[in-house]
Amino acid sequence: MNMVATLTGAAAGGDGTSDSITSPTDRTVLGVIRRAADVVVVGAATVRAEGYVVPRTASLAIVSRTGRIDGHRLAAASVGRVVLLVPESAAASPPEGVEVVRVGPGPDIAPREVLASLAERGWRRVVCEGGPALAAQFAAAGLIDEYCVTVAPSLTPAERPFLPLGTHVETDVAGMIVDEAGFSYLRLRARRGGAANRR
Incomplete structure (x- = not known):
């Protein structure tokens, strides 16, 4: 962290x-x-508040219960480097280049589910930046x-x-x-x- x-x-x-x-x-x-790190994990509210951009040297995983991110600056991300982790029931319309990954039934996503989903992509060195x-x-x-x-x-x-x-x-x-x-x-x-x- x-x-x-x-x-x-x-x-x-x-x-x-x-x-x-x-x-x-x-x-x-x-x-x-x-x-x-392989990937930076951050909550959607922090992405919205901080105006997150994609890290230069790591991928970005955004955790959201609703699937809503107002991150227009994420649109420039290369495909495969940004994922939006949402519950199975959540609607999600992310910017172009952001892949939606459905994790668990919701409404919350357990941290272990987040790590398991990232590990499937080979992202095992994880840094959590909040919120x-x-x-x-x-x-x-x-x-x-x-x-x-x-x-x-x-x-x-x-x-x-x-x-x-x-x-x-x-x-x-x-x-x-x-x-x-x-x-x-x-x-x-x-x-x-x-x-x-x-x-």
């Missing part, structure tokens, strides 16, 4: 996106993580190996936490740095055998 948050736990700044709470170093980290609800589902299911979190030195209103967990996740610190601008970059590794303990 790779996400950015403020000191108060907000996943977005005043403009409603993560652009206003990121940094050049954070964007460099993002690029490194994406280059090591908060999707990332929390993956974390609660014990499916995240590493958490890479950039914390911006900002105090902002936070209606919802960037990772709204309902379970305790056991982790160990694998690395942390702080830059001159006050941004911290934290890498946590999930403990195997006890990654998620449901209440």
Whole structure:
């Protein structure tokens, strides 16, 4: 998982996106993580809010309960690099070049179903970039190996936490740095055998 948050736990700044709470170093980290991945997984709401484009070095998998994405900039994607994962019952009219993949009866798509569908395509190195609800589902299911979190030195209103967990996740610190601008970059590794303990 790779996400950015403020000191108060907000996943977005005043403009409603993560652009206003990121940094050049954070964007460099993002690029490194994406280059090591086969596919980036993200929720449809985040695609709409952030104006997502297709990563240069990884494929893009969008998870949606409704099949709705207003992502006109995705239309330039090469065929086979962008998939829209939806329940079997959902209607979907994606932009050209985006393939619809139906996963499970719905209305929700389980994280394990997402990973299984991606694995069928040979996409096994997966990075989840949120949003908060999707990332929390993956974390609660014990499916995240590493958490890479950039914390911006900002105090902002936070209606919802960037990772709204309902379970305790056991982790160990694998690395942390702080830059001159006050941004911290934290890498946590999930403990195997006890990654998620449901209440």
